[in-house]
Amino acid sequence: AQKVTQTQTSISVVEKTTVTMDCVYETRDSSYFLFWYKQTASGEIVFLIRQDSYKKENATVGHYSLNFQKPKSSIGLIITATQIEDSAVYFCAMRGDSNYQLIWGSGTKLIIKP
Amino acid sequence: ETAVFQTPNYHVTQVGNEVSFNCKQTLGHDTMYWYKQDSKKLLKIMFSYNNKQLIVNETVPRRFSPQSSDKAHLNLRIKSVEPEDSAVYLCASSSLGGRYAETLYFGSGTRLTVL
Numbered sequence: 039a040q041k042v043t044q045t046q047t048s049i050s051v052v053e054k055t056t057v058t059m060d061c062v063y064e065t066r067d068s069s070y071f072l073f074w075y076k077q078t079a080s081g082e083i084v085f086l087i088r089q090d091s092y093k094k095e096n097a098t099v100g101h102y103s104l105n106f107q108k109p110k111s112s113i114g115l116i117i118t119a120t121q122i123e124d125s126a127v128y129f130c131a132m133r134g135d136s137n138y139q140l141i142w143g144s145g146t147k148l149i150i151k152p
Numbered sequence: 153e154t155a156v157f158q159t160p161n162y163h164v165t166q167v168g169n170e171v172s173f174n175c176k177q178t179l180g181h182d183t184m185y186w187y188k189q190d191s192k193k194l195l196k197i198m199f200s201y202n203n204k205q206l207i208v209n210e211t212v213p214r215r216f217s218p219q220s221s222d223k224a225h226l227n228l229r230i231k232s233v234e235p236e237d238s239a240v241y242l243c244a245s246s247s248l249g250g251r252y253a254e255t256l257y258f259g260s261g262t263r264l265t266v267l
Contacts, residue, residue, distance in 0.1 A: 081260055083258040084258070
């Protein structure tokens, strides 16, 4: 069975620092895709960044980057130079090649303090 | 900029009533989805609809049904609501779906409260 686990329920950091959110996944698929989404206070969910399992290089988009550790089935999200508006709930998700359904983690609430 | 539109934003109703939520996407995407998000923020896929092919999550009660007039619209009907249906219902779309791991674009959600 496929599963995505985010153990951090909530994280609080000071503005302009770097934060890492953890995510581990379980799959038997040899090829899979990993995603991070952000849900703002308004409820809107937006895509941030993705990592395809066959790519060795960590994905980077703006001040978001991923720490992909395939042997550990881990895909951490790193946000550098955090801003107040980064406060949101962050979801990790995975889709394997054997099942087209996107499997979601439970989310991590990020609070950025001034 | 929002390209997946959901109406209404909120809906309050009583047990046993029928409700219908609308979703329209202007992205030209081929696949649309309905998700349920509970009070703990857990996201659960309910349906996906691609080229008139409906994929249903087996755990979804039969009182839920998707309705599509074309690939830009996917509405959600709940025939006789139950208290456990209180949640936020999120519509999403992707350009391909299926075997293609495309990113999802979400609407702002419809919050349903069942009294």
